[in-house]
Amino acid sequence: MANIAVIGAGFVGLSTAWHLMREGHAVTLYDPVGAAGGASFGNAGTFATYACIPVNNPSVFRDIPHFLLDARSPFRLRLGYLPQLAPWLARFLFHSTAARSEHTSRALAQLLGRAQMGYDAMLQAPDLAQFVRPRECLYLYSSTKAFAQSQPGLALRQTLGVALDVLGRDEVQALEPNLSPLFERGVLFRGSWHLSDPGAFLHTLQAHLQQQGLRVVQSAVSHLRPGAQEVVVECADGAQAFDQVALCAGAYSRALAAQCGDAIPLDTERGYHLLYPGSSSLISRPVGWAERGFYMTPMARGIRVAGSVELAGLKPEKHAGLLKLLEHSSQRALPGLPSATEPWLGFRPTLPDGLPVIGRSRASARVVYAFGHQHIGLTLGGVSGSLVADLVAGRAPALDLAPFAPGRFL
Numbered sequence: 001m002a003n004i005a006v007i008g009a010g011f012v013g014l015s016t017a018w019h020l021m022r023e024g025h026a027v028t029l030y031d032p033v034g035a036a037g038g039a040s041f042g043n044a045g046t047f048a049t050y051a052c053i054p055v056n057n058p059s060v061f062r063d064i065p066h067f068l069l070d071a072r073s074p075f076r077l078r079l080g081y082l083p084q085l086a087p088w089l090a091r092f093l094f095h096s097t098a099a100r101s102e103h104t105s106r107a108l109a110q111l112l113g114r115a116q117m118g119y120d121a122m123l124q125a126p127d128l129a130q131f132v133r134p135r136e137c138l139y140l141y142s143s144t145k146a147f148a149q150s151q152p153g154l155a156l157r158q159t160l161g162v163a164l165d166v167l168g169r170d171e172v173q174a175l176e177p178n179l180s181p182l183f184e185r186g187v188l189f190r191g192s193w194h195l196s197d198p199g200a201f202l203h204t205l206q207a208h209l210q211q212q213g214l215r216v217v218q219s220a221v222s223h224l225r226p227g228a229q230e231v232v233v234e235c236a237d238g239a240q241a242f243d244q245v246a247l248c249a250g251a252y253s254r255a256l257a258a259q260c261g262d263a264i265p266l267d268t269e270r271g272y273h274l275l276y277p278g279s280s281s282l283i284s285r286p287v288g289w290a291e292r293g294f295y296m297t298p299m300a301r302g303i304r305v306a307g308s309v310e311l312a313g314l315k316p317e318k319h320a321g322l323l324k325l326l327e328h329s330s331q332r333a334l335p336g337l338p339s340a341t342e343p344w345l346g347f348r349p350t351l352p353d354g355l356p357v358i359g360r361s362r363a364s365a366r367v368v369y370a371f372g373h374q375h376i377g378l379t380l381g382g383v384s385g386s387l388v389a390d391l392v393a394g395r396a397p398a399l400d401l402a403p404f405a406p407g408r409f410l
């Protein structure tokens with residue numbers, strides 16, 4: 001049994017703590033905010049095993065003028081952040097070619113293929129299973145042109161084992177009668193599900209683990225000092241030595257990884273959500289509007305509309321225009337929606353190749369990384385935690401971790 005620190009209490013960190021504690025390790029969890037303090041709080045809640053097509057795919061080159069010039073584009077780039085972002089952006093575009101993007105899709109599909117297994121045992125607990133809604137996600141296209149443009153991605157998904165049904169206009173309407181009749185095509189992803197409240201799920205998971213002995217330190221880790229025999233973790237509460245450390249701090253992981261000797265080009269794709277309180281009965285499943293880049297998910301407190309991509313770093317200022325677009329687009333898709341409330345901004349952790357980092361620090365075998373899960377960290381939290389547990393135990397991981405290696409950008 002080892003004494004292990006897990007840094008970050010999002011889907012990745014708490015799942016990692018769960019898998020480590022299941023194997024008998026003593027775990028201390030560090031997070032300044034507590035459970036679901038980051039992107040894990042406000043996501044769209046979908047368990048998206050179909051999401052193996054990264055944002056950086058060849059369509060990016062076709063869509064750049066739309067991204068930059070069209071007011072309806074769900075993508076924004078803050079020009080003032082460009083100098084800082086430029087190296088990341090150059091690599092992101094480098095990885096958007098057909099061959100490199102397919103490499104990313106194949107590696108993601110490997111992880112996604114084990115995503116359900118990562119949660120199966122955890123979801124045996126009734127207090128966690130109560131948040132699972134087994135309703136398949138529906139992707140919508142409002143123009144036949146957009147649907148036609150999505151064909152290469154859909155074909156690749158199917159090649160990689162994603163089960164899907166293509167629906168026509170009438171079938172979409174029959175499935176979700178409250179939607180506006182503007183959708184030409186839909187894609188239903190078999191086997192997907194969603195959570196009714198991602199934040200409450202993680203609070204419950206943390207409470208569950210605390211009952212089993214998880215120690216929680218509500219403080220930000222300021223320094224990691226890996227040594228030959230131990231890793232020292234420093235925060236405002238003091239310093240403590242551990243046998244191993246799992247760094248799962250999402251978009252905030254870069255500086256701590258650098259302290260361990262690993263320069264990892266992590267940045268963030270910012271995303272937003274709005275809540276329409278008390279409206280959940282308007283749809284029966286998560287519904288995504290492909291061209292507008294958002295999901296509407298029926299959750300416990302109402303429909304949550306979540307999406308957009310803004311490249312603007314970790315500053316807390318929200319983009320009013322993107323929030324307005326999210327509100328306008330969702331009310332157009334679902335005309336019965338009331339006024340939107342509770343605007344939220346979150347930071348997706350994204351590497352330029354669209355793959356997470358899962359593996360040991362190059363500088364210290366006592367530090368394991370699991371961060372950078374971009375748009376699918378809820379989905380991949382469980383499997384990432386199980387892979388960290390494999391590494392800590394010294395077992396061969398359940399899948400080849402070479403595509404996720406921390407040193408792959410050197």
Ligand SMILES: Cc1cc2nc3c(=O)[nH]c(=O)nc-3n(C[C@H](O)[C@H](O)[C@H](O)COP(=O)(O)OP(=O)(O)OC[C@H]3O[C@@H](n4cnc5c(N)ncnc54)[C@H](O)[C@@H]3O)c2cc1C
Nearest residue numbers: 008010012037038039040043044046221250271377378379
């Ligand atoms: C709008 C939106 C919609 C999304 N929809 C989906 C979806 O439907 N399905 C899906 O699978 N994914 C979705 N995602 C992506 C998903 O939310 C993220 O990939 C996931 O939350 C990342 O989890 P994480 O645990 O790595 O990071 P986070 O949830 O960000 O957690 C990191 C934690 O580290 C803590 N921390 C930071 N610095 C320190 C420090 N120095 N010391 C200690 N702790 C620290 C933070 O407080 C935070 O709690 C969405 C994201 C957004 C923004």
